[in-house]
Amino acid sequence: MKPGYVLSGRYQIVKTLGEGGMANVYLAYDLFLKRDVAVKLMRLDLRDNEAAIRRFRREAISLTELVHSNIVSIYDIGEDNGTQFLVMEYVEGMDLKSYIAQNYPISYDQVVNIMDQVLSAVEEAHAHDIIHRDLKPQNILINADEQVKITDFGIALATSEYSLTQTNTLMGSVHYLSPEQARGSIVTKQSDIYSLGIILFELLTSRVPYEGDTAVSIALKHFQNDMPSVRAFDDQIPQALENVVLKATAKNLAERYQNVSEMKDDIETALSYTRNNEARWKPASSVEDETKVLEPLNVQQIKKNIESDNDKSVSKKDKKPKKKWSKKKKWLVWSLIAAAIIIIIIFISALAMTPKNVAVPALQGMTETEAKTALETKELSIGKIIRRNSTKYDKGQVISSNPAENSSVRENSKIDLIISRGPERGKFGNYEGQAYTKVKKKLENKGVTVVKETKTSSSVAKGEIISQNISGKKKVIWEQTTVKFTVSTGAKATVLRDLTGYTEKSVEDYADELGLVLNIENSSVSDTSTGLVISQEPAANTSVKAGDTLNIVLGSTSSSSSDSESEQSSSSSSSASSSANTFSVNVNIPYQSSSSSTSSSTSSTAGSSSMNTNTVQIYLQDDTHSYSSVYQQFTISADTSVTLPFTLSGSNTGKYKIVRDGQVIAEKTNITS
Secondary structure (H helix, E strand, C coil): CCCCCEECCCEEEEEEEEECCCEEEEEEEECCCCEEEEEEEECHHHCCCHHHHHHHHHHHHHHHCCCCCCECCEEEEEEECCEEEEEEECCCEEEHHHHHHHHCCCCHHHHHHHHHHHHHHHHHHHHCCEECCCCCHHHEEEECCCCEEECCCCCCEECCCHHHHHHCCCCCCHHHCCHHHHHCCCCCHHHHHHHHHHHHHHHHHCCCCCCCCCHHHHHHHHHHCCCCCHHHCCCCCCHHHHHHHHHHCCCCCCCCCCCHHHHHHHHHCCCCHHHCCCCCCCCCCCCCCCCCCCCCCCHHHHHHHHHHHHHHHHHHHHCCCCCCCCHHHHHHHHHHHHHHHHHHHHHHHHHHHCCCEEECCCCCCCEHHHHHHHHHCCCCEEEEEEEECCCCCCCCEEEEEECCCCCEEECCCEEEEEEECCCCEEECCCCCCCEHHHHHHHHHHCCCEEEEEEECCCCCCCCEEEEECCCCCCEEEHHHCEEEEEEECCCCCEECCCCCCCEHHHHHHHHHHHCCEEEEEEECCCCCCCCEEEEEECCCCCEECCCCEEEEEEECCCCCCCHHHHHHHHHHHHHHCCCCCEEEEEEEECCCCCCHHHHHHHHHHCCCCCCCCEEEEEEEECCCCCCCCCCEEEEECCCEEEEEEEECCCCCCEEEEEEECCEEEEEEEEECC
16 A cells, blocks of 8 residues: 555555555554554455454454553554555554564563563453464564553454364464464463463573474474573573573463463562572473374384385395396496495595584683683684673673583584673662652662661651662662661651740741641630630640641730739739749730830730731740740730749749840849749
8 A cells, every 4th residue: 555545534654564464554644633553454365355354353353352551552443445454553663573683682670571561461461351372572562661562463362262263273473382372272361371481581582492494393392392491591590580481381281370460470579689599490290281292203114114115126126037237237337336436435525524513611701802712722603792781790701602501512603602791780769758668679679788777857758768878860780789778757756835925926936847737726814915825735845746736725815914913913822822833924025116106006006917026035944944045936016915934943043034126125033933
């Protein structure tokens, strides 16, 4: 289909993205919704093929049932001039096969991340009883943000469609085919799991486990040969990660993961330090296939049959009368014998020149130059060089070889080397404000040593990280890094002051300072000044933390008592009870306006917003208060009376000082009960 063609009056073809056996895929532009889409258009030579049409429609039905962030979305289904088409989400990126080729070696963290997304998608399909049946890297797309999308559900079948499953046994790609598919058995969800294990194998090694000259020879290896070890290609691969490959590709269905969720849970912890010493996974019992594997042809028996036929032929010839050979025939025989001798000589010479088998030498820890020299002594040479991060080997040292050490190879073979590029470095990251327990687990899985110290904080919740001693932008070697986190234990407990006599504004400032939730009520009390605290809850000297509630009651009337009367009343009250050592002193604080000429009218206009305010500081000394720190601080806009509480024992004396706008306006010492 040519660029510019408008499909079904809506989708304008831009270019060809790929061609397949059943359909071609194009990049198109949706003229209605103004977006790029992928259009899968059935090939013209198949539009009259009913089986192909059913399969094409089956893909559409499968996709419409699946809504998942890691599965390509379907937008539309239609027909144009008798040709079926499917409109899907366009994923700008590449398939996983190309991604592996361009990015290998891939870090183990990234391998797990990719597989986790693939497994999530397959888990969703299996939840809808849909088996993909053709999982392979070519059907897995990955965009620039490394988000994975599974596509091509063209041969996916519902598990109830057993008849179709049995008749389409070899439609999937043979390199990723499960043993039961290769044998023609019923395909189950575990068949997809086997394919996922092969995909994981390829992510870790950049190759498929089985190769062959024909599809049949590869299929036979899937249920006859043991799965090669990924650690033979790279011995730095954690054993726990190889175990996921081995269990996913177990020949016996009983030994294989029973569902995708099991495999997903296993791979998510495969890189955890808690699994560092995990043993290699082995099946609990010998593999027994559901159907018998056909015995291989007996080559010796065939040879015997051929020889038997030759004997019979000779015996029949022996019965014929012998004839004398002519000179011409004798010459021909001798010519043939001479030719045979020449051929034998050539064969022996060629055999002598055939390369011998040699063992691959131990190359681990060598530099590339040293490895080259060691290989040349065995008549071998360096093949492909793959570089991978390693904490065990320094940069430039050989981690492993392929084929591995002591493998038997022909002389003049090329040996691939995996060479260290040193420890992996990564940006450390900023973890302030995050939960310490989660961050600790994440970093320890990467090999980081985590140290904790605690500190109270009113702004950072308990258990969250306040600070770290490594910059978030710094690149570190995970296994060689130790980080110290300062972790919040919550707000610090504070002893609550006695707030009696505070103004509303002073109480608000105090509550804000401690992070308390303030609740204010008013009460009419004849002997209390207007707007001052007369009671509080919790009581003074109670421990509180940020977020606690402070309830106060403000008086609604003012007192007309003079300083001398208050002191006389207090003294009388004290003498009434000789054991009392707690008493109060009422002090009147005069307001001073900006102009002294208007001071007489100030008290009558106390609430006026146009008037300036005075800042008042009170210093108090008794058994429980220090004269060196401010007892109360507030502002006034009118003459204000305050009550100062004193607690004195024995012969102790008290004193107070009133400072208004920086000037001492009242001070009294030698106060006794």
